[in-house]
Amino acid sequence: MSSNNQIAVEFRNVTLVKGNRPLVANLNFSINQGEALILLGRSGSGKTTTMKLINHLYMPTEGEVLFNDIPTTEWNEIKLRRQIGYVIQETGLFPHFTVEKNVGLVPALEGWKPKQIQSRVSELLRLVSLEPNQFAHRYPHQLSGGQRQRVGVARALAADPPVLLMDEPFGALDPITRLELQQEFRRLQEELGKTVVFVTHDIQEAFVLASRIALMDEGKMVFLGTPEEFKQSKHPEARAFLECIEFAL
Numbered sequence: 533m534s535s536n537n538q539i540a541v542e543f544r545n546v547t548l549v550k551g552n553r554p555l556v557a558n559l560n561f562s563i564n565q566g567e568a569l570i571l572l573g574r575s576g577s578g579k580t581t582t583m584k585l586i587n588h589l590y591m592p593t594e595g596e597v598l599f600n601d602i603p604t605t606e607w608n609e610i611k612l613r614r615q616i617g618y619v620i621q622e623t624g625l626f627p628h629f630t631v632e633k634n635v636g637l638v639p640a641l642e643g644w645k646p647k648q649i650q651s652r653v654s655e656l657l658r659l660v661s662l663e664p665n666q667f668a669h670r671y672p673h674q675l676s677g678g679q680r681q682r683v684g685v686a687r688a689l690a691a692d693p694p695v696l697l698m699d700e701p702f703g704a705l706d707p708i709t710r711l712e713l714q715q716e717f718r719r720l721q722e723e724l725g726k727t728v729v730f731v732t733h734d735i736q737e738a739f740v741l742a743s744r745i746a747l748m749d750e751g752k753m754v755f756l757g758t759p760e761e762f763k764q765s766k767h768p769e770a771r772a773f774l775e776c777i778e779f780a781l
């Protein structure tokens with residue numbers, strides 16, 4: 533048993549097989565409290581699968597995933613998911629709920645008083661640079677894609693979970709808005725001290741956000757280290773990603 537309370541999530545020899553195929557194999561790594569760990573890799577390399585093993589949407593075939601030192605299989609699923617905010621690319625907002633109702637959903641489920649919810653929603657909308665008077669009463673279809681993604685982030689933060697899982701939350705945005713959101717998110721993460729696991733296939737995004745980069749290749753984690761260490765890596769998959777940046781410049 534790990535006695536180190538600096539560790540938020542630990543993978544111990546985790547393999548997940550579906551059909552006859554391992555989707556991820558022999559994952560051994562830890563995520564420290566307060567860090568932004570970026571799961572980087574090509575399409576189909578196992579990033580989303582790794583993330584879904586954390587909030588128990590998937591269960592390991594072998595090995596175990598520990599959240600706060602307790603295997604996810606031993607957690608009550610609802611309690612586990614309340615500790616872990618989850619943001620996906622399509623944001624998953626309810627189309628027939630206003631922004632206010634979408635963001636306030638989890639606090640409402642947790643039995644907060646209406647006044648408390650309202651002030652939390654306003655606080656969060658300001659945090660993601662959406663003026664509450666202007667946006668709280670709109671429906672998702674009355675927002676731009678970038679504004680919807682900000683609402684998705686606000687919703688994931690609503691009940692103040694210590695850990696956030698973000699699966700390509702800024703995909704499909706123009707590069708300027710994307711960079712703005714990335715920088716804003718980094719400021720937020722540092723300010724709030726959240727543990728963040730962030731999936732992307734964009735090396736530039738990884739460099740903007742990461743305290744550490746975990747590189748996935750065909751279901752295996754082939755590198756784990758700081759952005760500076762990544763730049764020095766000789767692993768062919770790391771070199772292939774680095775060449776994308778060099779080529780672009």
Ligand SMILES: Nc1ncnc2c1ncn2[C@@H]1O[C@H](COP(=O)(O)OP(=O)(O)OP(=O)(O)O)[C@@H](O)[C@H]1O
Pocket residue numbers: 550555573574575576577578579580581582733
């Ligand atoms: N439920 C499932 N059953 C069978 N195979 C799956 C399942 N979910 C994912 N896979 C396969 O597992 C592999 C890894 O998928 P995963 O979604 O983790 O990749 P990814 O790195 O997140 O890719 P992307 O960047 O395209 O989202 C893929 O080959 C995918 O087809």
